[in-house]
Amino acid sequence: MQLDDLYQEIILDHYKSPRNFRQIPDDEAMVDEENPTCGDHIKLIAAVEDGVLSDVKIQCEGCAICTASSSMMTEKMIGLKVAEVRGWIRDFTEMMRGGPDLPEEDLDDLMALRGVKKYPLRIKCATMAWHALEDALKQLGA
Amino acid sequence: MAHTRHTGKPALDPARVRSEFPVLSRFVRDGKPLVYLDNAATSQKPALVIEALDEYYRHYNANVHRAIHHLAEEATTRYEEARTVIGSFIGAENPREVIFTRGTTESINLVAHAWGRKYVGADDEIMLSEMEHHSNMIPWQLLAKATGSRLVYIPVLENGELDLDAYRERLSSRTRLVALTQMSNVLGTINPVADMIRDAHRAGARVLVDGAQSVPHMPVDVKALDCDFLAFSGHKMCGPTGIGILYAKEELLETMDPFHGGGEMISKVSWHEATWADLPHKFEAGTPNIADAIGLAAAVGYLSSLGMDDIHRAEQALTAYALEALRTIEGLRIYGDAANRGGAISFVMEGIHPHDISHFVDQDGVAVRAGHMCCQPMMKKFGHPAMTRASLYLYNTRDDVDRLVEALERVKGFFNRAT
Incomplete structure (x- = not known):
């Protein structure tokens, strides 16, 4: 079977077993965002300790790209300094919008999402979690 | 199947109808012939328009x-x-x-x-x-x-x-x-x-x-x-x-x-x-x-x-064919089982998001719609924030439906693999 260039094994893996996901009650969610065009829905909470993003939890009802991007983001971002996280959010969303590719060795699993930029209608799916994390950081005043 | 009316007027001939819509002879996504099934969103235009x-x-x-x-x-x-x-x-x-x-x-x-x-x-x-x-x-x-x-x-x-x-x-x-x-x-x-x-x-x-x-x-x-x-x-x-x-x-x-x-x-x-x-x-x-x-x-x-009666009759026949073909796909559920219905067919597939479905079938040249179709409250009522929709029109054929079904089987094959 010919594999789609966007849907690689690793995306399917994160879609089926997303990391750092759990049910988040409405009153606990720091960010609650819905993409009105497709119904993708993300709730997110984050915690910062001593300038480091110590935890992120996500509840996502969305497509494989949205779910995988959320899951990969949590794996990559937890444990980084807030300033580094901000840099990642900027560079990753920029890359999705057609900006420069981040180095392969930095991206790890996120490499699989580089194909998204070829599909303008899917970019929102891949960047939704990242914008949600950005909102959460703002709320934390971090 | 198209019918012949008593007047002797020829029934709708999809091959002839298709030839009158320039865009339908297009190839998309690296050489796939276009199968356009997003007619409830907008239809294609014949050359004379x-x-x-x-x-x-x-x-x-x-x-x-x-x-x-x-x-x-x-x-x-x-x-x-x-x-x-x-x-x-x-x-x-x-x-x-x-x-x-x-x-x-x-x-x-x-x-x-x-x-x-x-x-x-x-x-x-x-x-x-x-x-x-x-x-x-x-x-x-x-x-x-x-x-x-x-x-x-x-x-x-x-x-x-x-x-x-x-x-x-x-x-x-x-x-x-x-x-x-x-x-x-x-x-x-x-x-x-x-x-x-x-x-x-x-x-x-x-x-x-x-x-x-x-x-x-x-x-x-x-x-x-x-x-x-x-x-x-x-x-x-x-x-x-x-x-x-x-x-x-x-x-x-x-x-x-x-x-x-x-x-x-x-x-x-x-x-x-x-x-x-x-x-x-x-x-x-x-x-x-x-x-x-x-x-x-x-x-x-x-x-x-062409005659609205003939168009409607041909679409009814194709809709019946499409409903039957889609129902052969295990894990696919169609929403809308009214006795009197037209060719907008919305469905969900177990464990596969509509976005992913429409992206996949698009790689095969098949255009369908995914989302809430501007009916958010009703979609919530049915328990699905989004669905996939294939919608038919006068230029669609059984071959179009078959291409959709094949593409959906391919999506299912990919997502249902053990990982």
Whole structure:
């Protein structure tokens, strides 16, 4: 079977077993965002300790790209300094919008999402979690 | 299967029909022949519609109803002829009852403003069905907020049909308007609007029919239905974008206030007041969309030449074929099982998001829609924030359906692999 260039094994893996996901009650969610065009829905909470993003939890009802991007983001971002996280959010969303590719060795699993930029209608799916994390950081005043 | 009518008129020949739509011979996604199944969103255009637009701009582009010169005369004649042709198509013999708008959405907003603000009061009710498109819901929400009136809903049953008992129970002397789709863009359900209109009139309510999905696909006759308003769009029926129709009974249009103010819609203007032009121009402020009105008349001429009965019959047969074929896919569930239904087929597949489905089948050249299809509350009611929809039109074939089914099997194969 010919594999789609966007849907690689690793995306399917994160879609089926997303990391750092759990049910988040409405009153606990720091960010609650819905993409009105497709119904993708993300709730997110984050915690910062001593300038480091110590935890992120996500509840996502969305497509494989949205779910995988959320899951990969949590794996990559937890444990980084807030300033580094901000840099990642900027560079990753920029890359999705057609900006420069981040180095392969930095991206790890996120490499699989580089194909998204070829599909303008899917970019929102891949960047939704990242914008949600950005909102959460703002709320934390971090 | 296409039928041969007693008149001896040849049945719809999909191969010939296809050859008249230039875009259908296109290849997409690295050489895949296009299978276009997003017709409920917008239809493709036959060459003669594209040529009618081209001819207008090349040969007789001029503003209408004003200047006294050769081109203006031609443009005005063709624009008003378009109104007559489109009116006849829906059984409106009086062109004064046919208003050009930008589309269904604007037509409904026109009624909500020009009729609703005048005739709907604080104790009144506006009745909608739960399967209405946002375009036949939000204008009434806005009207209800502005007037203090209340929205009352006709429930959708599990099989996709309306709960007609609830409808009759909820109709009352407070019901000022029933705004109702003739065919659901999600469930495909064809509602028994003629009966429902009779019930509404008995209760003293007016009825607006949203014909966006029905007028392109089946014969619709405003006199037989006795609807008070009918709204539909050109672009879903082989016509251009940006043009649509509001049909309304003349007696209603006469008493309604204008919607937009400006040129064209006036009779006499002084510093502080004005009187309105006669129908239909009272509701067509500013320079109208001349080219697209003429393009829509060309589309209507094309559909009429094939025959709406034949188009409907062929689509019914293809819909039955598609429903059967889709049901062979394990884990796929179709929403909308009404006895009388059209070719908009929405479904979900276990464990696979509609976005991913539509992306995958697109890689095979198959265009479908994924999302809430502008029916968010109903989708929530059915427990799915999004679905996938394949919607058929006169140029679709069994081969198109087979290509969709193959593509869906491929999606399933990918997502159901053990990881």
